[in-house]
Amino acid sequence: MEDEAMFLKQYIQDIWGAIKSLATGMKRTGYYFTHHKEIITQQYPDNRDTLVLPERFKGEVVMIHDENNEHACTGCTACELACPNATIKIITKFDVDAETGKKKKAIDTFVYHLELCTMCNLCVEACPTDAIKMAQTFEHSVFDRSQLTKKLNKPGSKIRAGIE
Amino acid sequence: MWSLSNIAANIDQWLNANMSPTWALIVEMVIAGVAVIGLFAALGLVLVIMERKVSAWIQIRLGPNRVGPKGMLQSLADTLKLLVKEGMTPGGADKLLFNVAPFVAMIVAMLLLAPIAFAKDFQLWDLNIGVLYISAVSSISVISILMAGWASNNKYSLLGAMRSGAQIVSYELSAGLAVLAIVVLTGSLRISDIIQAQENGWWLFKGHIPVIIAFIIFIIAVTAETNRAPFDLAEAESELTAGFHTEYSGMKFALFFLAEYVNVFIVCAIGATLFLGGWMPFHIGNWHAFNGVMDWIPSSVWFFGKTFFLIFVIMWFRWTFPRLRIDQLLNLEWKYLLPISMFNLLLVTLIAIMGWHF
Amino acid sequence: MFEEVGTTTEGDLIINMGPQHPATHGVLHLVVTLNGETIKNVEPHLGYIHRSIEKMCESLTYRQFIYVTSRMDYLSAHINNHACAMCVEKGLQLEVPPRAQVIRVLMDELTRLASHELWWGAMAMDLGAFTPFFHAFREREVINDIMEETCGARLTMNYMVPGGVMHDLHPNFQQRVKDFLQLYKRKIHEYDELVTGNIIFQNRMKGVGIISPEDVISYGCTGPVARGSGVSSDVRKLYPYEIYDKLEFDEVLEDGCDSFARYMVRIREMQQSVRIIEQLIDNIPDGEFQAKTKAVLKLPKGEFYSKAETARGELGVYIVSEGGTTPYRIKFRSPGFSNLSALNHLVKGGKIGDLIAAMGTLDLVIPDIDR
Numbered sequence: 001m002e003d004e005a006m007f008l009k010q011y012i013q014d015i016w017g018a019i020k021s022l023a024t025g026m027k028r029t030g031y032y033f034t035h036h037k038e039i040i041t042q043q044y045p046d047n048r049d050t051l052v053l054p055e056r057f058k059g060e061v062v063m064i065h066d067e068n069n070e071h072a073c074t075g076c077t078a079c080e081l082a083c084p085n086a087t088i089k090i091i092t093k094f095d096v097d098a099e100t101g102k103k104k105k106a107i108d109t110f111v112y113h114l115e116l117c118t119m120c121n122l123c124v125e126a127c128p129t130d131a132i133k134m135a136q137t138f139e140h141s142v143f144d145r146s147q148l149t150k151k152l153n154k155p156g157s158k159i160r161a162g163i164e
Numbered sequence: 165m166w167s168l169s170n171i172a173a174n175i176d177q178w179l180n181a182n183m184s185p186t187w188a189l190i191v192e193m194v195i196a197g198v199a200v201i202g203l204f205a206a207l208g209l210v211l212v213i214m215e216r217k218v219s220a221w222i223q224i225r226l227g228p229n230r231v232g233p234k235g236m237l238q239s240l241a242d243t244l245k246l247l248v249k250e251g252m253t254p255g256g257a258d259k260l261l262f263n264v265a266p267f268v269a270m271i272v273a274m275l276l277l278a279p280i281a282f283a284k285d286f287q288l289w290d291l292n293i294g295v296l297y298i299s300a301v302s303s304i305s306v307i308s309i310l311m312a313g314w315a316s317n318n319k320y321s322l323l324g325a326m327r328s329g330a331q332i333v334s335y336e337l338s339a340g341l342a343v344l345a346i347v348v349l350t351g352s353l354r355i356s357d358i359i360q361a362q363e364n365g366w367w368l369f370k371g372h373i374p375v376i377i378a379f380i381i382f383i384i385a386v387t388a389e390t391n392r393a394p395f396d397l398a399e400a401e402s403e404l405t406a407g408f409h410t411e412y413s414g415m416k417f418a419l420f421f422l423a424e425y426v427n428v429f430i431v432c433a434i435g436a437t438l439f440l441g442g443w444m445p446f447h448i449g450n451w452h453a454f455n456g457v458m459d460w461i462p463s464s465v466w467f468f469g470k471t472f473f474l475i476f477v478i479m480w481f482r483w484t485f486p487r488l489r490i491d492q493l494l495n496l497e498w499k500y501l502l503p504i505s506m507f508n509l510l511l512v513t514l515i516a517i518m519g520w521h522f
Numbered sequence: 523m524f525e526e527v528g529t530t531t532e533g534d535l536i537i538n539m540g541p542q543h544p545a546t547h548g549v550l551h552l553v554v555t556l557n558g559e560t561i562k563n564v565e566p567h568l569g570y571i572h573r574s575i576e577k578m579c580e581s582l583t584y585r586q587f588i589y590v591t592s593r594m595d596y597l598s599a600h601i602n603n604h605a606c607a608m609c610v611e612k613g614l615q616l617e618v619p620p621r622a623q624v625i626r627v628l629m630d631e632l633t634r635l636a637s638h639e640l641w642w643g644a645m646a647m648d649l650g651a652f653t654p655f656f657h658a659f660r661e662r663e664v665i666n667d668i669m670e671e672t673c674g675a676r677l678t679m680n681y682m683v684p685g686g687v688m689h690d691l692h693p694n695f696q697q698r699v700k701d702f703l704q705l706y707k708r709k710i711h712e713y714d715e716l717v718t719g720n721i722i723f724q725n726r727m728k729g730v731g732i733i734s735p736e737d738v739i740s741y742g743c744t745g746p747v748a749r750g751s752g753v754s755s756d757v758r759k760l761y762p763y764e765i766y767d768k769l770e771f772d773e774v775l776e777d778g779c780d781s782f783a784r785y786m787v788r789i790r791e792m793q794q795s796v797r798i799i800e801q802l803i804d805n806i807p808d809g810e811f812q813a814k815t816k817a818v819l820k821l822p823k824g825e826f827y828s829k830a831e832t833a834r835g836e837l838g839v840y841i842v843s844e845g846g847t848t849p850y851r852i853k854f855r856s857p858g859f860s861n862l863s864a865l866n867h868l869v870k871g872g873k874i875g876d877l878i879a880a881m882g883t884l885d886l887v888i889p890d891i892d893r
Binding site for chain 1 (some may be wrong): 582586587589590595660670671672673674675679680683688689692712715716717720721722724742817865883
């Protein structure tokens, strides 16, 4: 008799505990159902104008050009060597100095394969003259893969004076 | 007075005045059929968008918000997509059973609509064994699931179907016993009688604690019967990918999907009819002014309001709880719900005999 | 070999769960032998996401190979990178500045928190509760934002370099971490309300997926899987690296040996991570964030091994150097692989639902298993 009473008590306690635990969960979800200010959704393409990415965000490699269309790249290929994926290919040429007539090594084309890049930042770290940096762009979709192979030095640009 | 019953009566009168009674009956049947199909389509659209919004708000998301005003036409767009999608039949499938199964599910859902009273004096078929009819017909829905699971020739589908079979057969019992509690109190199986008996108060309030227990058991059992989480073992996404409808696509899948939602609507409508007074407005004792205001609200609004409240509760379950395991599911039924509802039925019978209810 | 379709000779049902299956979190392929709902045998088939990272590393220099390891266990990318950087530093006998050490530990613990958050959500989703997944992402998102600000990326940061870290901390870092801790403490009780205390959840987890301490050791399980069976295996305590020996934190041990014990280990571990972050966030020493290194790193001839505690267990990095700029051979001892090997032991005799639950508590990241 005693055992049966204990069993019944335990049985009812179990059910009560179960209902209570379920009600706790429902209270929590009910709270979120009624409190819409907790919603964390960001409506991405709509908030493009207000979207601010941190300045360190690694989106793609770009070459820094100043207002005179001059960059700081000497064509030393440190970045090319640092890159784990052969993303960067630097083609050099020899400029002839107009005054002295000396030949000087300079970049012809800085080829950057965005499709191979893993944004590891090692090239930027390796650059001795801070000629390249990471840009904050991230919408890289294009219709043709060839568009992902980029030429980073702008047409007509030349190396800034004083950078060796 | 613009009420659903008046409209129905006017149509009936007009038809009988203009054609022979046989033709009038046939036209009325066609109208009823079209109305039921229209109701199905509307329910599918409304319940899907409701489920998606409820889940989104519970999950601190916005939910669909692109198609139409506030995303309210999202389910219409989904339906359109499902309509134009190819309905494939797998190579090894039993073609006949595979293609028939979704229609069986739909037909069962349609049959269940017959005895439901949508508003005052607005009912397709007020048969004298309404409650029995409902519990009998709703059991057929398991056949469509078994058919789909077997015919798909897919192991996940088969497992899902077998789970569903075990589940529905068990939970029919306690759902039936919970319904019986109200039948005992009313003394009638006719839906209109049951609603009429709640004129001075809903059974949930009149029947003391035993009826509240019966109501809770009813809600749990019908959640299980309609294969909704936390009892969605037949389609347990993380275990059986999609369970019995793994191989279905396009409109055939949409029919299963629709049947699930219509079934949810129907069981909630039955719950509202039995426990919450169907279309009966909410009355408090002798507060005549208050009761007058309540009477002013149309009966169809009362009915749909109660039904949608119960649907919301079932959705709330779904987005809160984890899923049970198959043996725990059966444990819950045979070790907890069934004994409790049997004992509860005795209590209700005692209340009915002694006339202790209000 | 197994039969592709059909049943065994005894009439058991064989199901190929995966490589595309909602609960295998990636491309794991389980060949499950079933007798009705009861599991008779589970055989994992690997290799669907094998990228031969170890071989790739042999052609990369000691600076370059670290970024690849982010792609192993991508949820603890920082800790993978950390283990590799430590191994290279061991070879170079490089002293890491105190500031860099503290930054590394801070990042490791944030990573661990983020990883456990994701696990918690995915775990609940495996059991059929969808809501916790989104709630877990709310907190994880804040950590990811902190990472993004300081490291420049959200998942594969490549922040650890031999000799320290790549950038100094962002000026906002301390404030944002403090804000996060406040948010986290405000929300932590919801985890219990939604999942831990839930009767259905407890019934699904308690008493299933049992593995004894002896079996844990013989299977080589580490991390929360081992600690759930009461086996002390926290590398941070047993073989302290960086500044872990100076920090106050507990190694979380549970003796339930079941799925629920492994669940509780991770839940409590999150609180320990918060404790570590709280100790460090106001005490970041000044100084260099990176030791001076040569432009080209060359490890002396020899073998080097270092290990770190990732969110999943012990990650070992073993480098054999011939004295050149690239490793001669690299071997990663990944925690997921050993933990997965215990799966059959965990679920034999259980139901399909138990398989999913036990797999959830192993916290498998498939790229970590296949590499």
